[in-house]
């Protein structure tokens with residue numbers, strides 16, 4: 492894993508956006524794997540700013556999102572479908588039919604998982620997958636204990652994840668209990684992965700990611716096996732890792 496240390500959230504957003512823009516310029520029909528949550532909001536803001544100022548075009552770009560809650564109507568304000576449309580898609584020139592999320596309202600969610608997996612294959616696989624990390628090490632909604640061989644599947648959300656996401660809902664009781672997520676093997680089949688980590692709350696898990704061996708109890712540690720992973724982390728997120736002896740060995744940029 493290559494680690495890019497940046498000062499703060501603003502720099503993290505700018506750096507991550509720059510790498511995405513580079514990818515889209517190199518390959519206009521790239522398949523971008525996208526994430527939701529708090530950390531990536533600034534990246535989408537940067538991409539929108541760049542689209543407006545520099546006319547980077549997403550006309551041929553395809554996107555697949557990591558996950559979606561089960562049971563929320565697509566236009567529910569906390570669905571990831573709404574999040575993506577509101578915070579990114581409606582502000583750029585990506586074509587709606589090129590944007591994909593798991594359907595959390597499918598009658599048969601098992602078939603929906605299979606469809607999503609086939610869809611990613613039919614698109615030719617993911618060129619660049621953007622990831623955030625949960626405080627418990629989850630990636631997508633792959634909670635601790637998820638098999639590294641998992642494909643797109645239904646998950647019961649960990650209580651800690653529901654509590655972390657309750658900030659976006661009126662109360663914890665309104666946070667859905669289940670979601671559809673790309674599996675760990677699905678994420679690992681991406682040609683390139685970018686993990687963004689910001690803030691003190693992520694400092695412990697980021698330290699564990701770099702210092703711990705590969706284990707299914709910390710899903711993100713699977714990334715150590717991928718040949719093209721860039722972690723972008725800000726000073727606050729790096730605060731625990733920076734206290735470790737020999738930590739500088741871990742820095743490649």
Ligand code: F6R
Nearest residue numbers: 526527528529530623624625631
């Ligand atoms: C979102 C996702 C999650 C988040 C993670 C971090 O699509 O799959 O894994 O990336 O929970 O969320 P924030 O950035 O809100 O801390």
